[in-house]
Amino acid sequence: MNQPLHTLETADWNPALQPAIADAATDALENGQMLFMPRLAFAMSDAEKRFLSPQWSDGKAKNVSYDPAAQAVRHTSAEGNDRSALAAMMDRYAGAARALVSGLCPHYVPALEWGLTSFRPVSAANREASVRKDDMRLHLDAFASRPVRGRRLLRVFCNINPDGAPRVWEIGEPFDAVAARFRDRIAPQWPGSAWLLDKLHVTKGRRSAYDHIMLGLHDQAKLDDGYQRSCARTRLELPANSTWIVFTDLVMHAVLSGQYLFEQTFYLPPPAMRDEARAPLRRLEKIYQRALA
Ligand code: SIN
Ligand code: FE
Helix, strand or coil: CCCCCHHHECCCCCCCHHHHHHHHHHHHCCCCCEEEECCCCCCCCCHHHHHHCCCHHHCCCEEEEEEEEEEEEECCCCCCCHHHHHHHHHHHHHHHHHHHHHHHHHHHHCEEEEEEEEECCCCCCCCCCCCHHHHCCCECCCCCCCCCCEEEEEEEECCCCCCCCCCEEEEECHHHHHHHHHHHHCCCCCCCCHHHHHHHCCCCCCCCHHHHHHHHHHHHHCCCCCHHHCCCCEEEEEECEEEEEECCCCCCCEEEEECCCCEEEEEECHHHHCCCCHHHHHHHHHHHHHCCC
């Protein structure tokens, strides 16, 4: 198995890296390694530390979410001044995450699209009732309501646990092995279904063949108890006050434990990669021998 981590010693959210170092970091990401920055912590003010409590989730969704484009926070119990302070903190994380990706992967800057920001104040070990939503099971990220049509999912995580608890993850087998193992279990996409899901606003935009296959891989891996018990994996303890970046559409991952995390999602069109042949879209098109996006 690939060495899972590519470690960078930066302690700065605006890292100034030599081009060769940045290119090596970008290649590591595209090859399925996690960029791991053990010394990169996100500073919170004393006033912001009040948000380190599960009470700020709305109780329905585990994660508080923030849309940097609309500057709107959702799924939180916070109101009034609390709500605007929470939004400001998440906005600052979003900006820091974007600056970080811009420094480490300057190649991506012109094409990098904003996704949502997530603040996770609830213990990750509270298992979800639904197997499909259970991120304690190894999976590739793919979202039923948000088609990406081949765009990459690049995510920046920061463990902000105040008691020094690590976020414990597992990393599974390489993408091509996952695709080969589960592809025959994915039901065909019914003609007209993508159009209908879009019309009914079940999806935000049209679900492509790529989205259908990625959702299939996500679901089939999570639903297979034997696979979850026995497949090859590496356990990672991601310490408090560390930051990591990973293409979660490429790397099989699961969270086992931890509490208090920031996450920022970016979308990246495959042509903006250093080598788009490494995108899940291109890998699947090679396997299926047809265009999928
Ligand atoms: C996930 O993306 O599957 C969950 C990651 C986490 O909450 O640590
Ligand atoms: Fe995930």
